[in-house]
Amino acid sequence: MNKEPELLAYELSRPGRIGTVLPQSDVPETPLPASLLRNELPLPEMDELTVVRHFTRLSQKNFSIDTQYYPLGSCTMKYNPKANEAAAAMHGWKHAHPLIGDVYSQGSLELMYNLQEMLAKIGGFTGVSLQPAAGAHGELAGVLMIRAYHTARGDTKRTKMLIPDSAHGTNPATSTMAGMTVETIPSDADGDVDIEALKKACDETVAGIMITNPNTLGLFEKRIREIVEIVHRAGGLVYGDGANLNAITGILRPADVGIDVMHFNLHKTFSTPHGGGGPGVGMVGAGVTLAPYLPGPIVVKKDNHYALEMPSKSIGRLKAFYGNFAVLVRAYTYVRMVGEEGLRRIAENAVLNANYVKAKLEQVYPVPYKRSCMHEFVARGDFVEGIHTLDIAKRLIDYDIHPPTIYFPLIVPEAIMIEPTETESKETLDRFIEVMLTIAQEAKTSPDLLHDAPHDTPVSRLDEVAAARNPVLCYRG
Amino acid sequence: MNKEPELLAYELSRPGRIGTVLPQSDVPETPLPASLLRNELPLPEMDELTVVRHFTRLSQKNFSIDTQYYPLGSCTMKYNPKANEAAAAMHGWKHAHPLIGDVYSQGSLELMYNLQEMLAKIGGFTGVSLQPAAGAHGELAGVLMIRAYHTARGDTKRTKMLIPDSAHGTNPATSTMAGMTVETIPSDADGDVDIEALKKACDETVAGIMITNPNTLGLFEKRIREIVEIVHRAGGLVYGDGANLNAITGILRPADVGIDVMHFNLHKTFSTPHGGGGPGVGMVGAGVTLAPYLPGPIVVKKDNHYALEMPSKSIGRLKAFYGNFAVLVRAYTYVRMVGEEGLRRIAENAVLNANYVKAKLEQVYPVPYKRSCMHEFVARGDFVEGIHTLDIAKRLIDYDIHPPTIYFPLIVPEAIMIEPTETESKETLDRFIEVMLTIAQEAKTSPDLLHDAPHDTPVSRLDEVAAARNPVLCYRG
């Protein structure tokens, strides 16, 4: 069904068509300034049905949570409740304008305030800013806050961020964007931060460390308090990358182990949809030390009303207005529905599911670290000569399962990073396990099945090298 | 993509699961009457993600207007504007209750009144009732109205409805439900009603005729006035089946050629979605003679407000409340958007498209009646020994096109009834033509391609005989 290639909008275009009727003008015409006008407007011309059919058919060429199991490590592809969408579609949110003034925006501000409070409690933080639009944006906030803190104390030599080698690429990239240099800290045999290396790196130029916990291997940094202490003692601060919070909601408040500033990806743990790339929210929380530096404005409560306010020593604005508001509505809806007990159950079941899948697969797919994992784990896909992780990933598609994250984290060769999430049933996990074991067999008995996979998709493996060598980024007719 | 068979809800069920959280009770419990309670409630138990994934995946196993070209004759599978859906989703309609009273329902009544008026103008009728829920329901209204008219005049011997042999099955079935007997009128060589046969059938027991115009061959009954006159002269009345109105909106008001009562399928001409079977609206319009007999209540305007009222000699209610209201909202939205000129253009282009496709196909697919057609035409699929219309239909699926209506009307052997509709582009029609011609070739060169079609659907041809012989209508575990 729907296997025909889908033409591009420009190919579907015919002169004179239009996809909607616009109102006739009810005012007199005003002459246009001819010299400022463009000569042509090369946009497609389509009728409404063609647009609808085009995008409906395109959508069917996607895997998604709503259609397939999607155990994409680090991305927390858990169920996104439909109530979130109903909430975000309410007129009172959709048609609210950011500049009408606080008095006329009490609904939006109340929601943001409540969400700030809830997220602060979940993280154990003093203050929260909902402004960052994604995790990386939250990281930028955090690192700029750390920088501002040192600068405010006149401590301007601190320009080095320590970053474990297992960290997500956004961590080092963010540090650069915040004017820092990066020093990479290796992992030890257990998959944790190498404490000795950390100590060595902790000189007087250390601004701080960016630490992901659970880390990207799906392991909880056992010595997190020691790490925090070492960095603090060296005068640095600790940034927490909260992308993996799904493993520990209601189990641990990151601030309780000394994290100074942290982002949470609301588009992961808080069940807001990923939308094929975004939008997200990389809300940042901070303890007493850094809360005054949060990006702003944030919402404060004064007597019986809410107001936007800049934190006292704020690093400033990170975007226009106040954050990806409609995403906040979804996250708020979710937290209200699951509540305190639900949050804990989410973490518990996410971790249970990951350990279950790991237990079933590790005999065949080598798992480099022999510990119980958190919400995800990393295995290797190179256990048969001539077969790569990529082949296994592509073969999963033939079984109607979205491949896990692959080749990340970089420190595990041929990594396969599996995050089952708590919203998938045991039956789904069992089928995934069965398919993974079948593929492991096939890897030995019929390797070409893997090399040629996927077999039944709109396109097979694409020539990515050609794409990058001679980039075609725009329809050329 | 999504080729795995989809388990049934009961197979996906596990004890203890639930798909939504309900509110905790905020009132004291009242003991239940134990002797009246059921022991078990065998419904599936599913979590929310499983429900969402289940129905999303199921939906992908459908062809639909939004995804495929769907030239299903008689069904008018034209584009259903998304604005219709936006309109129907407004709170003020969705949460309106039918019994709160006219004073509190002025919005609904105004919409119904306006729609009644517009449809009356489109048909040339004196009165309109929006109550019937589908075409067949409108037919029942109409035939009961004809019956009531005769009865009111004491003319009780009139129990015979004349029905052309090309008529849709609902016409005779309706007549029976209205207590009539049916006499079938053959078609002549031109595909029109055989006038001589009609005259012969017109005795004093004739209650009326049910006539579809354009008829189900896609032909306009040229002698419609003569037909009306013959029946009227015999004391009968004329029921118009308006399922094919899409061909003549703005071109002809049926009342202008003497139709006494008629239904329009709002789920065809007026672009409301078919929903995989319904709901529809089979609104009925009537001229002066029959308007007092319309089913009710209908909406009347009094000074500045609207009220529900029973027509003076109404046949009564045909359903609880006032019709498929949310469908009316969609139809109203559509008529307002297209307006007077649009209605005519709809018909013109529907007819243009049908004649174009016919012109391109008739060399290969025999068309029994050599006339220009209206919005659809009937061809034959048995032009190659051993190939049936069914085979051609199924082979179309392989090309990602929904088959036309087949084996209807019954008077054309191996009928293929093609209705392109005005909302499809020439490119789409050209592709359809090309595919049809290719299939005609394949019918000769590789008949098995047709016999085994479709090839790439979730299931291939199903054993319908077994299904009917030993019916399984309910999941049995």
Added chain:
Amino acid sequence: MPFIPTTDADREEMLKTIGVKTIDELFTDIPKDVRYPRLGIGKGLSELEVLRELESMAAKNTTANSCAWFLGAGAYNHFIPSLVPQLASRGEFLTAYTPYQPEVSQGTLQAIFEYQSMAANLFGVDAVNASHYDGATALAEAVLMAYRMDENRHEILLPAKLHPEYKEVIRTYFSAFPVTIKEYTEAPLAACSHLTEHTACMVIAYPDFEGYVADLTGVADKVHEAGALCIVSTDPIMLGLFKAPGELGADIVTAEGQALGNAMNYGGPFLGMFGVKQPLIRKMPGRLVGETKDKAGRRGFVLTLSAREQHIRREKAVSNICSNQGLVMLQAAIYLETMGKNGLQAVAKLCWDKAHYAADVLSRVPGYAVQTGVFFKEFVLKTPVPAEAIADKLTRRCIVPGLPLSRYYKDRTHELLVCVTEMNTKQQIDMLAEALGEAAR
């Protein structure tokens, strides 16, 4: 126009292919003197303008989303999980036709099969069809079916407390047939005394129009002894707790299924549910989906037993129904799977508890009294002043207290049919009590 893609160039080329010069030439079969009338329905408007017009019209209605709502009487304000409309409105469901081509309609077909299965289990019957127009027409067709079994049986027993509009619909459906419709006022068991050898069927309202639930033990046996069919018209939400009519011996079970995940929509589209016991399957109206296999042995679903239907049997068909309420049925299927066993029970229990709490509180308001008997979510409240006046007074304050029974029964001026569901909070109920108290003064 966005709905017609044909460009002028296309049109020229197509006309040439057809061999005519203008589109008008294609319409020459239509009598010239009446061709191209002026309709007088106005110019087409933009989507924006039309939607604005509709918004402002819709705003003139008083609706359940912004009031404390105690009005039921056949259209119910129940909770609809957000996923129901979101899934049902997917284009592949919304814009498909009746699943005539099963290979490309397994989505719709399987959904119908699942609905049939769940509804049959809920009703305690062997087969449920793919829907009727609404609860009233489903019941009318059930009675028609019973009548057709044996045309010598021309008496129909209806409960006096059947929904008044359902009765009217039955009368309309039977207007051409020589039947006697008798209304009984007793409890069903007692009413069995009216059974004769001419009785085609006895209809039971379970609950009745006023919300009360009779004990049906033994009724079906008596009906069967008389050679008639036992037809029960029920409320699917109530069946989350109460005995299934099929279990109680009903031959045909019908219901209004709107409450299963569908908004009230000013009374439509609703869902006619229709189920029968095994022996009646081949006589029942409506579409049926059956399970079968394809050549490769894969399970699949098809429309089946269509030899009963109008497109095959024409004037001999069991019914004329063709288009039904597919999408509403789909919403019901999604609803039933979302709720499932535990959810439907919970909803029914909430209705029960809240209705009884309300009855208790309202019966304490001076001047008011609640009609006794076992009721589920609706009950009759006797009022000290005319109910119509109360309803009017309260509705203006956005408390819609129920249906004044005078709307259907001229002389029942001091009675209000009050409906309480899971949508009503304790606070709303207490507010209603207070407002009723004030209105009585």
Added chain:
Amino acid sequence: MPFIPTTDADREEMLKTIGVKTIDELFTDIPKDVRYPRLGIGKGLSELEVLRELESMAAKNTTANSCAWFLGAGAYNHFIPSLVPQLASRGEFLTAYTPYQPEVSQGTLQAIFEYQSMAANLFGVDAVNASHYDGATALAEAVLMAYRMDENRHEILLPAKLHPEYKEVIRTYFSAFPVTIKEYTEAPLAACSHLTEHTACMVIAYPDFEGYVADLTGVADKVHEAGALCIVSTDPIMLGLFKAPGELGADIVTAEGQALGNAMNYGGPFLGMFGVKQPLIRKMPGRLVGETKDKAGRRGFVLTLSAREQHIRREKAVSNICSNQGLVMLQAAIYLETMGKNGLQAVAKLCWDKAHYAADVLSRVPGYAVQTGVFFKEFVLKTPVPAEAIADKLTRRCIVPGLPLSRYYKDRTHELLVCVTEMNTKQQIDMLAEALGEAAR
């Protein structure tokens, strides 16, 4: 909980497989003294209760769907065809991740490619990326990109009339870098006099924050002569009529794309649009989709040129951006295809005509005056009494007259930034004029 399907039986079995007795054993790596804190965020509520809570919160906002709306200033009230949200909210788009696996993401990938193509044509550039967080961050990253081309060029020229919040964002993004940000108040051509050999880039607001459109002829040449980059921050709706910045010589073009089919949503999510000319492609931040072929020669789309990005290049990446505004971009793509050439032109023309009609009418209201110059859909209205008071007075009557400029500029107390789009009717404009007249009295 509906979001956790694991039954107790499942859980037991899974624990056994894992080889632990309780779930707690899986959390022993977490310091015991702080494990399982009480959060104090309350019990979970039902969907019904939460949605009701949200409805009543949302109702506290004053919104554009129920008022005459003349407020823009970076967030715009434009018409959104119904199909846009209906298509974008399909689960397959909504719940997919970044298209890392192209074989099962052609839907998202092709949609991005189409967006890139349309946006590049609209801007007159060679490549547009798959989005930034918003117009402000897109511009900040553009300036950062210019700065990184040559770190000796540490001067940045910003127009004084750039959106004040965009300026703040740029300052935040540059807080760690030793740059000098200069604001120019002249027209862009005149402002070229500020270019030096240290200028990294000159930013042009087209239109400026106050809605006015400068003639950019010759500007880019001068900027290029100085060895700097020319960056234009624009409004995509305006480009339906006005010259494309790329055509005018801009090297980088950014914009806020919310107006393209996205609701205002209290300021987010919005759409950062970012495009460059050919020579800069490999230096630009953000995701890019490119066309390529599979082994069978079929066209397909992939994420490409990712060697610029953080997941490959880590600290050497051109930006840290990872998640972007995918769904907002998708809505923009659907919008642009629905409008197409004719529709976008028509919208722009409606904005132009209505804004000019409004300016004309308002300038005739005693005491008011309109700032002169070529403007597109926004203009500055000088008010006879403080604009903040006027806005307050009118907003209470559900006429939102615009932005009092004092909100950003303390001393501009008597100026209102008025925005008029295709959403405003003549009647609303006339009503605004009348209300302003009254407010001045």
